Amino acid sequence: MSVSSIPLQFFLSDFWIPTIDGLEHSEPCKHDSPAEPDSIYDAWLASRHTLPEGVGRGVPGASRPITVTNLKLAHRMAKLCAPEMLKLFWSHHPLRALLMVSISFVRGIFPVFKGYSHAMIINEVQSLISSGHFTWPHLVRLLGTEFLRVVLEKYLDSFATNNEHLVQSSARFSVEYQQMEQRVRLDVPTLSDPIVRDLLSESDLFVSSFQGVGGFGLLSPFDFIRIFTLLSELVSHIYILSTLQYGPLPLITLAFSLLSTAYPFFQSSFMLYRYGFEVPAFTDNDMRLAEKQEQMRQLSLSESHRPEVMLFGLGPWILDTWAAAREAGLGINPSRRPQESIFSHMNVAEVLTALQNIPFVLMLQSSTSLGSLSLYRSSIQSIVYTVSNLFITVQMAIQGIFLMGAFCASMQIEPLLQPKREEKVKYESKTGGMRIEARNLSFTYPGCTEPALKNVSFTLEAGETLALVGYNGSGKSTLGKLLLRIVDFNSGELYINDVDIRRHDPAELHAATTAVFQGFSKYNGTVSENVGVGYVADIACPEALRRAVRLAESERIVDGLPQGIDTRLDAYGFDAPPPPPGPMPTCGGARPAWMPHGLSGGEWQRIALARAFMRAGRPEVHLLLFDEPTSALDAHAQNKICDTIDAIARAPSGRRTKTVVFITHRLATARRADKIAMMEHGCITEFGTHDELLARGGAYAALYRASL
Structure with missing residues (x-):
């Protein structure tokens, strides 16, 4: 089974059973875990069914128990994901990635050289003391060699850290970009499925682990490489022990050696307590970049x-803006990364480790050299630590494999609204607007038992204006989302220009429409950004922005703002970041440029109208949909907006060029439409002109008389 077909299958099979009358809610189906899953998604889903009872599949990131079944699933997922992950690490800096792995092996051999160097120094001091002839040149050479070893090791560590930072930053950028690229592709129906939500949540945990904040401790994908280092170190210590000649080792000497070895840890703890952490400083530019990254991330995930x-096709703009800020923030270019001094992190206690054991010479009455004793003690302790770390790392790595599998599976999800390639039909416009024909449309929101729409049928000719009226909850906004191809209907048929809407690419339909949603978005940005997202190609064009503002009758509002069209607006905590550090403005002082400016409900509605007007007049736009566009405006402003919309929908000659759909509870607006659809309980109960519906004396006539 291909992963690209998975979302549609588990949308229908796991939670919804299609019937003649629509989709009826049912209990989730049980999945049998296959012995050898066919895809990454199958393996990931099977692992969720191995969770302990009570955890269930509703807790994304739940730790899988270490069982034979899960080990097989982890092996299968690692096998399927390995090519993609290796390509990810290899694609940007192949030589640096290879060097990073090689250095990890070399680091595991360091303890061999360190142990033998310390043993030689201790043996030389023991020999000098026992002979009584203090000849220092050989000891000085040994100490000099040890010092050179420490310098070289620190230099290699510094180089390895910088090299790893560059490789990790590039890989981190790639996975974050892929995550955002996939998120802006997915549509509302796909994201409404609970299993897709869990899959994306575990994918997010994998992406966040590149920042050292993974869902299972602090394991990063790069920590998988540490396993090679630990294995190399373990083999090195075993080799050291195999070369030693053992004699009687006094217990007290071994105890003192262990305490001496622990001294650097106590010293590090004391230094941390005494001097605290070194907090990095962030510039204003860093803060602006971080804010822009988070703003674009919120747009992609919210x-x-x-x-x-979806409607305004913001995906490429979001990705380009985020990518530019992210690359600058990460400092992927190695020339921008400050180089630290090789000696800045040298641990003096490490150089003196051999000297700390000198007092034990006086206590040792054995033929075994003190150097051998020290080497034996350090190797034993290192083996204990290495095995413990290896055990913990392997456990975390197994859990990380399931997150990696979730990431790889999530990258292969196809949006539900996207037609199959062989069924796709390119959207072609007709002169005079968009013709819409609905036949028995029904729709039920996921998780609900009562349909939001039931057997809705109507025909709207190209260039006509339709008003959808009715009480709250009658299905007007839901029908508007179906027409805009934001959600999909469960049964029935919907034709656009005599072509099944399901055969059109949603992006092509969205490019031919513009809309004001009842719950329009309030973006955390400037006025120009809030308006310009309606047509991002002109977001930096002052003339286009000013024209849209003028059409929305909002020039007075914009001109009255502190920085005009560049004023940052207050999104009422929707996704607003915290204020920058520093003193807050005092009463009577000048308002800082960073402080967002609040707008009233009517003012925000005019901004949303201006957003829709950014591309409403463009020739490729054939459908204008307005969901309660004047609900917060007075009657005079309402009439002017309606006049503007009517003018936009016509050519200079007066010929209709665009189809208009109004969703409104104001019947003064509805009576201006060519056709009116009265909706009740998800159904169209009356359809016709204003005069026709009044003559019928039905629900519309009663509602109209009540509004007088």
């Missing part, structure tokens, strides 16, 4: 913004 991200 479900509240998803309809407008």
